Amino acid sequence: xxxxxxxxxxxxxxxxxxxxxxxxxxxxxxxxxxxxxxxxxxxxxxxxxxxxxxxxxxxxxxxxxxxxxxxxxxxxxxxxxxxxxxxxxxxxxxxxxxxxxxxxxxxxxxxxxxxxxxxxxxxxxxxxxxxxxxxxxxxxxxxxxxxxxxxxxxxxxxxxxxxxxxxxxxxxxxxxxxxxxxxxxxxxxxxxxxxxxxxxxxxxxxxxxxxxxxxxxxxxxxxxxxxxxxxxxxxxxxxxxxxxxxxxxxxxxxxxxxxxxxxxxxxxxxxxxxxxxxxxxxxxx
Amino acid sequence: xxxxxxxxxxxxxxxxxxxxxxxxxxxxxxxxxxxxxxxxxxxxxxxxxxxxxxxxxxxxxxxxxxxxxxxxxxxxxxxxxxxxxxxxxxxxxxxxxxxxxxxxxxxxxxxxxxxxxxxxxxxxxxxxxxxxxxxxxxxxxxxxxxxxxxxxxxxxxxxxxxxxxxxxxxxxxxxxxxxxxxxxxxxxxxxxxxxxxxxxxxxxxxxxxxxxxxxxxxxxxxxxxxxxxxxxxxxxxxxxxxxxxxxxxxxxxxxxxxxxxxxxxxxxxxxxxxxxxxxxxxxxx
Numbered sequence: 001x002x003x004x005x006x007x008x009x010x011x012x013x014x015x016x017x018x019x020x021x022x023x024x025x026x027x028x029x030x031x032x033x034x035x036x037x038x039x040x041x042x043x044x045x046x047x048x049x050x051x052x053x054x055x056x057x058x059x060x061x062x063x064x065x066x067x068x069x070x071x072x073x074x075x076x077x078x079x080x081x082x083x084x085x086x087x088x089x090x091x092x093x094x095x096x097x098x099x100x101x102x103x104x105x106x107x108x109x110x111x112x113x114x115x116x117x118x119x120x121x122x123x124x125x126x127x128x129x130x131x132x133x134x135x136x137x138x139x140x141x142x143x144x145x146x147x148x149x150x151x152x153x154x155x156x157x158x159x160x161x162x163x164x165x166x167x168x169x170x171x172x173x174x175x176x177x178x179x180x181x182x183x184x185x186x187x188x189x190x191x192x193x194x195x196x197x198x199x200x201x202x203x204x205x206x207x208x209x210x211x212x213x214x215x216x217x218x219x220x221x222x223x224x225x226x227x228x229x230x231x232x233x234x235x236x237x238x239x240x241x242x243x244x245x246x247x248x249x250x251x252x253x254x255x256x257x258x259x260x261x262x263x264x265x266x267x268x269x270x271x272x273x274x275x276x277x278x279x280x281x282x283x284x285x
Numbered sequence: 286x287x288x289x290x291x292x293x294x295x296x297x298x299x300x301x302x303x304x305x306x307x308x309x310x311x312x313x314x315x316x317x318x319x320x321x322x323x324x325x326x327x328x329x330x331x332x333x334x335x336x337x338x339x340x341x342x343x344x345x346x347x348x349x350x351x352x353x354x355x356x357x358x359x360x361x362x363x364x365x366x367x368x369x370x371x372x373x374x375x376x377x378x379x380x381x382x383x384x385x386x387x388x389x390x391x392x393x394x395x396x397x398x399x400x401x402x403x404x405x406x407x408x409x410x411x412x413x414x415x416x417x418x419x420x421x422x423x424x425x426x427x428x429x430x431x432x433x434x435x436x437x438x439x440x441x442x443x444x445x446x447x448x449x450x451x452x453x454x455x456x457x458x459x460x461x462x463x464x465x466x467x468x469x470x471x472x473x474x475x476x477x478x479x480x481x482x483x484x485x486x487x488x489x490x491x492x493x494x495x496x497x498x499x500x501x502x503x504x505x506x507x508x509x510x511x512x513x514x515x516x517x518x519x520x521x522x523x524x525x526x527x528x529x530x531x532x533x534x535x536x537x538x539x540x541x542x543x544x545x546x547x548x549x550x551x552x553x554x555x556x557x558x559x560x561x562x563x564x565x566x567x568x569x570x
Contacts, residue, residue, distance in 0.1 A: 022536055028313065029340040034526055038533035048552060052559035053338070055314040055358045058552070073340045212542045219540030235542070238549035239532060240525035241319055241558065246548060247524060248323035251307055255504030257497045257520070263531060264523035267333060267343070273526065274337035 001105075001146055008110035008147045011042050011081035015149065015185055015207040018223050023083070023209075023231040027053050030273035031236060032074045032082070037277065043078060044111070045071070047085040049237030060087050060119040064100065068107045075108020077276050083111025083149060088119050094136030101137045102144055111149035112137065113187065116174065117159065124159045127174055131181045138182030151209055151229075152178035153187035157196075168196055172203045179206045185229055192216045194225055201226040286390075286431055293395035293432045296327050296366035300434065300470055300492040303508050308368070308494075308516045312338050315558035316521060317359045317367070322562065328363060329396070330356070332370040334522030345372050345404040349385065353392045360393020362561050368396025368434060373404050379421030386422045387429055396434035397422065398472065401459065402444065409444045412459055416466045423467030436494055436514075437463035438472035442481075453481055457488045464491045470514055477501045479510055486511040
């Protein structure tokens with residue numbers, strides 16, 4: 001696990017900005033390798049797009065075995081750290097979730113995201129249950145000797161009760177509890193306005209992750225707000241599929257291929273994105 | 286296999302235009318389902334992008350087992366016919382290639398592409414060897430009772446000898462041999478100019494497939510040339526990855542997300558692309 005320890009430490013250090021860590025989310029080998037070649041220092045997965053690419057809706061309906069294969073497939077083609085989205089941890093209790101995390105680390109992950117949503121019901125898990133999960137993950141990482149970066153996500157702003165202010169308070173309370181239980185970074189899902197993001201950052205004395213969405217302040221603005229990590233979420237896949245939709249409409253309506261051809265990469269570039277980056281090109285960048 | 290027979294017949298009929306069959310090439314479940322939702326009457330796979338998405342370069346280095354799983358994954362989420370790119374057939378001799386085709390049909394394919402390139406050496410296979418493969422595939426399809434659409438590709442224009450005119454003659458000679466051996470459609474790889482395409486169509490009395498590339502005439506122009514099938518090849522993936530490259534540069538250089546956000550599909554749309562199309566939405570289109 002010495003490679004895992006080194007990568008986990010490297011990934012951990014990236015959370016000590018400014019500047020914030022800009023973390024693109026991939027769903028298959030070429031998307032991950034493209035982000036690596038683009039110069040990002042680490043890559044994460046997006047469960048929504050990774051699961052869709054293999055024919056499963058978001059949640060935990062994809063078999064754990066397939067999820068772990070997908071993680072291994074991506075991790076073995078990357079030289080940079082990989083963090084993986086494990087949804088709610090693929091397990092009913094803390095012990096099962098810790099086991100999932102251990103398997104993900106053995107598959108090549110050095111960071112994990114775990115959220116506090118009950119996958120089947122789309123409701124918030126009790127805080128106490130989620131705190132127990134976070135503690136169990138921390139203990140599992142210590143047991144296998146990898147300084148795993150645990151990013152604890154809350155969906156309280158989406159699924160909590162009350163008005164915006166009440167849900168923002170619950171977001172902060174939950175993230176503080178997850179931080180105290182051993183999370184390295186916390187992730188308030190659904191926030192896009194600078195004021196709320198700033199309130200979360202000020203209330204918590206640990207790295208905060210925000211996700212790209214319409215209205216999100218730019219990276220320099222997020223840096224001024226004290227944000228330590230900005231992730232793409234599924235937007236890379238949303239944008240790529242959006243382009244395919246436009247290209248399809250163009251071909252069907254006009255019989256032309258402009259959107260398929262302009263900006264397209266080449267066959268050689270695609271082949272290079274299927275396999276680990278060559279040392280020579282890594283040294284050259 | 287009654288569903289396979291019906292789909293194969295439906296796919297076969299699409300080659301009897303005008304208009305030409307416009308056939309988009311997918312590499313995973315969402316790209317295939319997106320093309321289905323866009324209204325295309327059938328979908329094909331692109332081996333280059335399908336293999337890259339799972340961490341393998343183009344050719345036959347991806348294990349056959351994984352290729353068949355990927356075919357099954359896509360076929361089980363589509364209501365429309367699926368044609369699959371089997372590279373050179375994944376087998377040394379005609380019998381092995383026929384076995385691959387049989388497995389692909391059992392995995393859900395009702396059309397196949399087989400090319401006359403030796404995967405390891407990137408050289409042209411002898412015509413006689415390729416003719417034997419085509420005959421073996423035709424016989425295998427008859428044995429399992431599925432009117433499989435066999436699209437025989439030649440790379441003679443890329444890898445043949447002599448000047449453009451000599452390579453075009455070899456392209457036509459090879460395609461005529463494959464047609465006579467039982468191919469339903471023939472595919473001159475590498476042609477983009479209307480004059481050469483027209484020459485191939487006039488010389489052969491069977492459906493001709495051309496692939497999107499820079500300089501290819503529009504679909505209406507190809508229809509006037511007598512082309513029966515226009516495929517995207519890997520250009521959908523090339524374009525999608527090209528967009529990710531531009532979006533990555535924008536985030537890294539300017540800290541903004543315009544290219545990730547504009548034209549992006551939604552989470553609900555992505556989830557709908559992971560699973561078979563609902564009957565209601567099919568009826569509604």
